[in-house]
Amino acid sequence: MGYKELKQEVIEYSKQIGIDKIGFASVDEFAELKSRLKLQEQSGFQSGFEKGSIEERTEPTRLMPGAESIIAIAIAYPSRLKNAPKSVKGDRRGMFCRASWGIDYHHVLREKLDKLASFLNEKLEGFECKPMVDTGELSDRAVAERAGIGFSGKNCAIITPEFGSYVYLGEMITNIPFSPDQPVDDGCGECTKCIDNCPTGALVEGGRLNAQKCIAFVTQTKGFLPDEYRDKLGNQLYGFDTCQVVCPKNKGVDFHLHEELEPDPELVKPRLLPLLTMSNREFKESFGVMSGSWRGKKPIQRNAILALAHYKEESAVGPLIDLMNKDPRPVIRGTAAWALGKIGTPEAYQAIEAAKGKETDEEVVLEMDKGLKFQSATNTSL
Numbered sequence: 046m047g048y049k050e051l052k053q054e055v056i057e058y059s060k061q062i063g064i065d066k067i068g069f070a071s072v073d074e075f076a077e078l079k080s081r082l083k084l085q086e087q088s089g090f091q092s093g094f095e096k097g098s099i100e101e102r103t104e105p106t107r108l109m110p111g112a113e114s115i116i117a118i119a120i121a122y123p124s125r126l127k128n129a130p131k132s133v134k135g136d137r138r139g140m141f142c143r144a145s146w147g148i149d150y151h152h153v154l155r156e157k158l159d160k161l162a163s164f165l166n167e168k169l170e171g172f173e174c175k176p177m178v179d180t181g182e183l184s185d186r187a188v189a190e191r192a193g194i195g196f197s198g199k200n201c202a203i204i205t206p207e208f209g210s211y212v213y214l215g216e217m218i219t220n221i222p223f224s225p226d227q228p229v230d231d232g233c234g235e236c237t238k239c240i241d242n243c244p245t246g247a248l249v250e251g252g253r254l255n256a257q258k259c260i261a262f263v264t265q266t267k268g269f270l271p272d273e274y275r276d277k278l279g280n281q282l283y284g285f286d287t288c289q290v291v292c293p294k295n296k297g298v299d300f301h302l303h304e305e306l307e308p309d310p311e312l313v314k315p316r317l318l319p320l321l322t323m324s325n326r327e328f329k330e331s332f333g334v335m336s337g338s339w340r341g342k343k344p345i346q347r348n349a350i351l352a353l354a355h356y357k358e359e360s361a362v363g364p365l366i367d368l369m370n371k372d373p374r375p376v377i378r379g380t381a382a383w384a385l386g387k388i389g390t391p392e393a394y395q396a397i398e399a400a401k402g403k404e405t406d407e408e409v410v411l412e413m414d415k416g417l418k419f420q421s422a423t424n425t426s427l
């Protein structure tokens with residue numbers, strides 16, 4: 046069988062196993078990406094979550110000897126939550142971004158790529174491949190763009206004509222010389238909605254992100270959240286979708302094609318108060334299946350505290366005082382103190398004053414002072 050027929054068979058098989066879009070790319074060096082990565086590195090715009098050296102990330106042949114082609118896949122995920130529970134006074138809820146809905150997409154895509162590999166293994170003696178989803182060296186977006194999965198938007202996302210940008214991406218380098226597909230001929234045109242609506246100015250220009258300022262990144266850090274982002278998080282617990290939500294290419298896009306990716310409303314929009322006191326085991330049991338749990342419990346709890354501050358949720362004052370007084374983690378104690386100041390009941394301020402005398406961690410004391418400053422700011426404005 047020729048490679049042309051085999052490519053057709055792979056495309057047919059991919060449909061049978063629920064791959065929503067497939068494309069083929071060459072293993073040529075990603076030269077434009079290489080200079081882009083160097084520029085990002087020099088500017089300090091990377092997140093630190095990227096894997097491998099710039100050479101490994103842009104030269105597929107370094108990653109697998111005998112590499113001849115890359116098969117790129119995309120899986121569409123839902124954008125709307127059916128039966129979303131309401132976040133109301135006294136019972137506030139936080140939000141996980143759409144890329145964390147359902148079972149961790151890394152497993153879902155990896156399983157599809159493994160099936161594809163087994164299929165090719167049976168067809169071809171000596172077949173070799175290297176699959177990747179998110180955590181590999183290659184830029185999944187650059188591969189997808191070259192393979193004709195979609196175009197690269199000003200919001201940085203790969204936007205498919207069929208499913209908008211709500212697609213997960215994965216790929217496998219193979220030793221089969223499949224013919225490459227053509228990139229999608231579309232683009233953003235004059236639109237700049239994502240850039241205009243980014244709350245932190247992280248999209249410094251079309252297609253260029255300062256990851257350090259991106260709320261999606263900020264939600265995943267483990268230390269104290271820098272002050273300038275605290276009011277920007279809203280009720281977001283993990284990730285951020287604004288640059289996709291405002292995109293006209295995503296208008297009306299909401300695909301529910303995979304059972305595994307269906308969101309559980311209680312998990313993706315969870316109650317905030319129970320999150321504050323959850324044990325590691327409880328967190329793993331409830332949230333462990335989601336991709337949004339990969340950084341552990343602490344950033345989610347820190348963000349939950351900030352969400353309660355955002356709502357000025359007075360019913361949280363008692364639980365936050367407990368955290369400020371008893372939690373062993375300075376980030377949690379300090380963020381709770383700041384949130385208490387922001388909520389601003391007399392009980393909250395008294396508790397911060399009392400705790401400050403006993404606190405030994407300098408950073409936490411600093412947060413307590415910031416919390417107390419809300420009080421003087423309120424008094425001055427009276």
Ligand code: B12
Pocket residue numbers: 077078081082085092094095142143144178179180181182183184185186187188190196197198200201202203204210211212213214215251252253254256259261262283284285286288
């Ligand atoms: C690090 C990382 C992040 C970082 C940095 C994101 C970024 N824009 O670089 C943070 C934590 C902020 C992040 C956030 C998100 N991420 Co992320 N992330 C990654 C990761 C691991 C590496 C990305 C990377 O190397 N970026 C470096 C930049 C420079 O390159 P790139 O974006 O990969 O490639 C494009 C640019 O280089 C551009 N480019 C190259 N040269 C030039 C030159 C010019 C002139 C221009 C204009 C552009 C340009 O073209 C390339 C193709 O589009 C990938 C997985 C992977 N291994 O690729 C997932 C990945 C990009 N993330 C993904 C997702 C879903 C998200 C979020 C939507 C999650 C969320 N809801 O919070 C947000 C979106 C934020 C955004 N607007 O980009 C998906 C994207 C799917 C898609 N349809 O595009 C990926 C591919 C994971 C996956 N396998 O599905 N992410």
Ligand code: SF4
Pocket residue numbers: 198199200201232233236237238239240288291292293294
């Ligand atoms: S919002 Fe507009 S500029 Fe941004 S990615 Fe979508 S089409 Fe492109």
